[in-house]
Amino acid sequence: MKLYIKNMVCGRCELAIITELKKMKFTVISIVLGEVEIANNLDESQIKTLSKNLKIIGFELLDDKQNRTVERIKSLIIDIIHYKKELLKSNLSNYLTSDLGQDYSTLSKLFSKNEGLTIEHYFIAQKIELVKELLINNDMTLGQIAIQLNYSSTAHLSNQFKKTTGITPTQFKKLKVLIVKNDL
Known part of the structure; x- marks a missing residue:
């Protein structure tokens, strides 16, 4: 099962999420900024508990596609700036379009609507x-x-x-x- 989590910006965030998931006895398969794949399927009660526990430590479980897309854009940008500096020389709009499989103008409008600033300003x-x-x-x-x-x-x-x-x-x-x- 894939979980989408808001406010993950660094390796320490990943560790905090892994720790929280392990406390709840969930098995983490993979983790990248904004996304965690776990071996478990969660019922509604587990999702509510996880959501509450994540909020306590400054994160938010995302459940709609638009919010997940915006968080993915943010994660990709943070990843480029902090960990993949060689991609700073590439075209950001092409990179985002390629990774997310969506037209850049659609991504740009969605991001601006949700965040109140453009992708470029972010x-x-x-x-x-x-x-x-x-x-x-x-x-x-x-x-x-x-x-x-x-x-x-x-x-x-x-x-x-x-x-x-x-x-x-x-x-x-x-x-x-x-x-x-x-x-x-």
Whole structure:
């Protein structure tokens, strides 16, 4: 049986889901962001219990196809940005169309309707979140980050960062230093 789960964004999320399923004595066959296949068939009572348990830890069981498609789009984007950076050089719309087997304009309209922003804006926001993470936890220069995330230039990354966050990457790094000093 396949389960579709909202808010899975990383390996830690996968571990949390596996732990919850094992507590309920379900056998996990496979897991990827947003999807879990289990060996068990669940009755209505088990589904309600699982749904309640997942909500407690910040996840949501998805039951309709549109929500599953939107979550799959989000999972694919997160996967590209964090784990399959070589795909950053490919065309996002072609990749999503190929993986989901649906026309991009249909996917785009569905995503915008459900999320209140475009697929492109979500993609950019996720890239900028990774940029922030790299600026905080890494000694990479902005130029190195721009190359890693397939930006055409450091200036393009810097402009997109400022447009998204309201501050420049340099200002963000200074904020990080202030936060670290105040925590000590």
